[in-house]
Amino acid sequence: MEISRDAYRAIEDIVGAENISDDPAFLDSYAFQWLAELVRPENSHYMPRPWAVVLPATTEEVQAIHRVCNKYGIKIKPISTGWYHWAAPMKDNEPTIQIDLRRMDKIISIDEKNMVAVVEPYVTCAQLQAEVMKLGLNINIIGAGCSTSIVASASTYFGAGPSSYYMGNNSDNLLGQEWVTPGGDVVLTGSLSSDCGWFCGEGPGPSLRGVTRGNMGSRGGLGTYTKCAIKLAPWHGAAVLEPQGPPPAYRLPIPENTRVYTIGVPSWDAFAETYLNIYDNEIGYIFHRQFNLAGADLAPALWLTYLRPDGTMNDVETASKDPEMQKLADEGRISFQIILQGRSVDEVKLQDKILDAIMAKTGAYKVGRFCEQDFAEFTHMYLQRLGHKHCNFIWVGGYMGSWMQAGIPDFVKNYSPVAIDGFYRDQKQSDGLVQCGGDALMGCGSSISGGGYFGFEQFVSYDPNDKASVQACVKHMYDAIDDCKANGIPLGKEYIYLMIGWPDEQIWNDFSKAPQTFVLHFQRKIKEHFDPRELGDRNYPWLPKGMGQPNFITQS
Amino acid sequence: MDKKNKLIAIVGAANVLDDPKTLEAWSQDESFVPARRPWFVVRPQNLEQVQALVQWANETRTPLVPVSSGAPHFHGDTVPSVPEAVIVDLSGMNKIIKIDRRNRMVYVEPGVTYAELAPALAAEGLRISTPLKPRPNKSVMASLLERNPTQIPRLNFSLPEPLRALGVVWGTGDVAFTGDAGSGPLSLEAQWQKNLAQIDPKGPNATDLMRLMTGAQGTMGIAAWASVRCELLPSARSYHFLPAEKLESLVDFCHQLERDRLGDEVFVLNAAQAARLFAASPDEIGSLQEALPQWMVVVGISGAAFYPEERVAVQEKDLQIMAQKFSLSLLPSLPGVTHAQVSQALYGCSQENYWKLAPKGGNQELFFLTTLDKAPGFVATVQAIAAELKFPINDLGVYIQPQHQGVSQHVEFNLPYNPKCEKEVAKVKAIFEKASAALLADGAYFSRPYGSWAAPVYNRDATAKHVLQVVKNILDPNNVMNPGKLCF
Incomplete structure (x- = not known):
């Protein structure tokens, strides 16, 4: 046109x-x-x-x-x-x-006492974290890493990261936003709309943020967010992170009030029990399953090679065949990372003792090599800053995250083996996928504020410049959908990715079969009002009038 | 079929009331909102009946006023603003649907009260963070929907916490669940069978439907169930008091305390409010107030799960160090207040004679949100207005409750009065109006704009008001849900 x-x-x-x-x-x-x-x-x-x-x-x-x-x-x-x-x-x-929005890159204010920062859309997590750490504060960095926009994760996209367990999901940390609707109106939410400052994202009355800040946010499909305020969290570490060691495996020293562990468990049942005990005991500052993104079979070989100043990717294959490395792979096959940080040394000692008691109860254990000082310091740097996102692409330059359905521990423990078996099956069927073992599941210890609910993303590594590899990945995405359907599991992230390539009618047809379509019709009406010329795209989804079942319960 | 017969067809004859005494009782509350008699009071017993009522209201354009808590009510939101209204009394929907100890969740109907829920949760080793000494017939769901402040700021990851998901009959008559529950089958049982829990408050999809129900005063729909996150019931507890002559002396300490997430229950009281909260009987309030420090921070510490006593000990040590740093004394008790009285105040419900009404029979609340650094200025403003209008300044109760992990503060003034004394009523009303205007002008955030607060609050931002009206029009196109409230 x-x-x-x-x-x-x-x-x-x-x-x-x-x-x-x-x-x-x-x-x-x-x-x-x-x-x-x-x-x-x-x-x-x-x-x-x-x-x-x-x-x-x-x-x-x-x-x-x-x-x-x-x-x-x-x-x-x-x-x-x-x-x-x-x-x-x-x-x-x-x-x-x-x-x-890259020119809108200012940290507008940091209110140290009240723990609020106001930022423009091109302020990244790394920038703000560096500033607020000087004040003894921290921010929840989302899983996509420290180079991401805070406005994006808080206002319009996923907001979970390794620290959401303690620091809150950025959807909850959102304290107000400035939203330019597609029509060009500027909408202010929370206390800002009453000209009372940026400290409360709710109200007055019903919270307007509910119009756009849902599970995923509107992802650029319903206007532009030009500012937001974000809640900060306590930080009891150094005012400035001072990484040490040779690149790329920078290490962050572990102070006296901090502990960094990789914890292994013998089974997915034990994983769920350990998770629930950590949740009940309210220990932990960062809680994440990180290193399996390389695949359970190859993770130790990759990361220990990565730590070596002279290590190269060419060394990984040889390393992976080392019996000691294979033993370590088994030891850490079902594992996760936890960082404890206390406001005092006494507090972290107590958390440490509690963690020991949990492990004794559930059969969990510290993965020895991963808890040694060099690897623990590497883990500390990795997870406190979340600056290693290049590692997501480390095998062959591309990855696609499938699954990632969030739920309670018993829900996740049930689908994880299905995801693992399906990935392993597809790896065997095609050499287009990196043969890293079926378990490349990683994810945050909590996808909501405070824990109790999380999901794992399967890191399916493929070569984006090799069509056969790309097609193997696409096949795996459809296979994952079939695996979900066959096991009565809600569809995962691969479904959302694939949908981007579908025509509207195909998407609407799928949406119309959803058990509850109320929200999709609500969103259509919101769109009709605030975007009558349809300038936003279908990242803000909706369903045409008349499609889908009405949400009626018949009188019994 | 006339209205009454239609209502009887929906909820049964025993659950449709229109006798003058009942209607009179529902025509007013403890606030200064003008009285208006409803036409009927109906008591649905389940979601299906609620849905039928809302559908009927749409067909007949009849206003519905949903109410979950028992009397007394305080903010005018349960008093009809328009004629011909039907009160939907949800107190009969009072089932604790399920307690999920493993995932620390409880599922309640709207009529479940704090007095009912606490022992049921305790039997499972659980609790929830509550408002300060709620009246026993206060609905848990209504309290959370209205974003009443809760006592434990470190658990308050968002203002609606610990509310997670809702089953709602919207003003359209549709039923839809909120949060992650909005993506599954339209049945809690069917979702549980699939190991789906209703824990994630966000969503469904790009919308946060729960947030559109919070602070809504029943204007968007009627919630038939709510899922609520629980905490482990502590097995070790202690509490501490940090006195001061001036509120300003406590501000920096509170900033640090809230930032470090130290303690469970954390709030600030002045002597008048503390005396009413802790007194064993109304007769003791005066003498107790004289014995108490002018201002105090109250800190409850607890331990649960592994090593509860050690958890308490570590926190107590950290609290001691922090108090010393800010040159504050740390008291294990208050003069004239027993251990049992503190326990009842922090962890229990009020007696039937609600503690805020106990001193004089009437009490006007004035509350808003702000940040801690601004709180002393707002207190001074209200004190000056109260003094100017000859209100006994020592009777002015002040309660400051940190929210959202210390980012915001619920600041609440309580003005007790004798409701049978016209002079006192007039005086308190004058103070309420003048102080409300002054606070609004000075930047106090009336996030829950009840009654006369609504117009000035929504007039501050025409765009936000318009967006809210659009939302309302989608969710309740015939404006049958509590019309006349907020900006609707």
């Missing part, structure tokens, strides 16, 4: 010529997105190319851009730090302007 150059000029007048571009070279850098090859024709690495990219600097500029887009019928797709293929435009035949 051809768009009038007047639209381009109008936006250029808002941000200046240097902050808008329709140069194909620039535009393709936005279309080039991780996972695109799984859903695009010919396994292309490119999502649809945006019509233009614009870099606003203020909320007012964002608002003005939205209004121009309304006038000319141009779709809008905001991006801050971006993650996954859905950060790009979704359809080839719908001219979309990518609103790149």
Whole structure:
């Protein structure tokens, strides 16, 4: 569809010529997105190319851009730090302007006493964490790592990370937001809407944040979030993290009030029991299952090679055949990491003692080699900063996270073996997938604030530049869906990924079969009101009128 | 079929009331909201009846006012704002549906009260964080939906905590569950069979339906069940008091205490409020108030699961160090207050004669949210207005409850009065109105805008008000759910 150059000029007048571009070279850098090859024709690495990219600097500029887009019928797709293929435009035949928020990168304020920071969308977790640690505070860094936008995870996307167990999911840490609707209105939530400051995300009366900050958020499909306030958490460590050791396996010294462990368990039943005991005993500062992302068979070989200053990827295969390494692989096959931090040394000693009692009760144990000082310090650095996201892609440059359904420990312990067996089966059937063992399940100790509920993401490593490998991954995604259906398990993350490549009708057909469709019709009505020209994309999902069962319970 | 017969067809004749005495009782509460008599009071017994009532209300355009707690009510939200209303009294839906010890969850109907829930949970080794000495007939669900402050800030990961998911009959007449429960089958039993628990409050999908029900004063729908997160019942406990002559002297200490998540129950009282809270009988309040320090932080410490006594000991040691750092004394008890009185205040329910009404028979609450650093300024504002209007300043009770792990503070003033004395009523009403206006102007956040607070609060942000009205129009297109409240 051809768009009038007047639209381009109008936006250029808002941000200046240097902050808008329709140069194909620039535009393709936005279309080039991780996972695109799984859903695009010919396994292309490119999502649809945006019509233009614009870099606003203020909320007012964002608002003005939205209004121009309304006038000319141009779709809008905001991006801050971006993650996954859905950060790009979704359809080839719908001219979309990518609103790149990188110029909105200010930490507006840090209220140390009241534990609140106000940030713009391009402030990353790493930036804010570095600043607030100087004040004895910390932030919940989401699983996608420290280079991600806080506004994105708090306002419009998943908000869980290894520290959500103690620090809260960013959806709960959200203390107010500034939302530019597709129509160009600026909506303020919580105490901000009463001009009382950024300290409360709820009310007045019903909480407006409920309109958009659901389980996943609207993911750029319902306007742009230009600021948010985030709740900070206590930090009893050094004011400045001072990594030590040779790259890339930087190590963070473990102070007297901190403990870092990798804990193994003999079975998934024991995992659930250990989890529930940790939850009941309220110990832990960071709780995560990290290192299995490399696959249970290869994890020790990879990470211990990674720790060696002279180690290379070429050494991993040999290392993995070492009987000692295989023994360690078995020892850590079902394992997780926990970091204890006390406000005092006495407190961490008590947590340590409690952890020992839990392990004695459930049959859990410390994975010896992973608890030695070098590996513990590496774990400490990895999980406190979450800056090793390159490791997600470490095998062959690509991975897709399947499963990740969250639930209670008994729910997760039941689906984990299904996920493991299915992955192992697909690895055997195709050499397009990295042969790392069936268990590449990793994830946060809690996907909600405070624990009791979590999920594991299966790291399916594939080569994005090898079509056979890409297709093996896609096959695995459909296999995982079939495995879920066969075992009565709700569908996982692979389903959401695949949906990006489906036509609307296919998505709606699936949605219409959902047991409860009320929310999808609610979202349609919200969209009709706040996005009448449909400038946002289907990352904010909805269901056409008349589709799906009404939510009625017949009178008994 | 006339209205009464239709209602009888839905809930049964025994559950439709329209005698003058009953209607009169429901026509007003303890607030200054104008009285208005409802036409009927109905008592549904299950979700299906609630849904039928809402569908009928849509067909007949009849206003419904849902109420879960027993009297007395305090904020005007249970008093009809429009004529021809039907009170939906949910107190008969009082089943504790399930206690899930393993995942520390409890599932309750709206009529379950704090007095009923506490012993049932204790039998399973559980508890929930409660408001300060709730009246025994206070609905757990209503309290959580209205975001009443709870006593343990470290557990308060969000203001609605520990509320997690709801089964709701929306104003449209649809039934839909909130949170993760909104993605599964429309039946708790069917979800439990699949090992699905209703623990994640977010969602379903891109919406947080539960959050649209909180603070709504029954304007969006009627919740028929709620899932609530529990804590382990402590097996070791102690409590401590940090006195001060001035509130300002406690602020920095409280900031540190809340930041470090030290202790369970944490709140601040002035002497007047403490005397009412701790007194064994109304007769003792005056003398007790004289003996108490002007201000105090109350800290409850507990231990559960492994090594409970050691947990208490470690926290006590850390608390001692912190108190010394801020030059505060740490008292194990208050003069004239027994161990049993403190226990009852922190962990129990009020007696039938609600403790806030005990001194004089009437009490006007004035509350809002702010940050701790601003609290002393707001206290000074209300004290000045009370003094100006000749209210006995020593009677002004102040309660400051940290929320959301210390980020925000519920600041509450209590003005006791004799409801039979017109002069006292007029004085308290004048203070309430003047202080409310002054606090609003000074930046106090009225996050729960009851009665006369609603108009000035929503007039502050026309856009937010409009968005809320759009939401209301979707969820309750005929405005049958408690019309006239908030901005609806």
